[in-house]
Amino acid sequence: EVFLLESGGGLVQPGGSLRLSCEGFGFTFNNNAMSWVRQVPGKGLEWVSTITIDGGRKEYADSVKGRFTISGDNSKNTLYLQMNSLYVEDTAIYYCARGLDGYNLLFDYWGPGTLVTVSS
């Protein structure tokens, strides 16, 4: 059975940093693109970042470019999102999501999410 589990969320002050993790189970990590998608509670979905198969390419939303870094550790089947220089507007539930087959942005499995709150 395939599932994903995020961790690392919490309360952080503006300007601070946080690293999110997402462990994958039931599949081989480097066979799929992996992404982060966020959602302000009660609002819509916003794509944040994707690392393509084998980590060959990393893409970011303009809103996080230069502040967030996506990476993966295939030996641990774990995806990371290093978030620096956090803004209040980064407050959201962060989901990791697996790309279906060879697609980078089509998400067939999602984790339950981890809440990041940026506040003083």
Added chain:
Amino acid sequence: VIWMTQSPSLLSASTGERVTISCRMSQDSRGYVAWYQQKPGKAPDLLIYGASTLQNGVPSRFSGSGSGTDFSLIISSLQSEDFATYYCQQYYIFPGTFGQGTKVQIK
């Protein structure tokens, strides 16, 4: 960037009704369109991709149609478990943009 406009934002319907949700894009996404269902407190679930292909395990009362820049999600006979929020998404190019969402609530 491909912008997505979903309508309506709120839809009130009764069990057994046929409902249609629309999604219009700012440019052609070559049919790389997906629909997701999200229930409160849960992550989204993939329903449809390639505009009309049902994901494994999704009931056949869900269907998708469209081409070019206009797409639709149809629920042929609304069931109690279908009351949720639905999002369209294009996965043709980065960034993978989502529609604003359509909340389907009980009439």
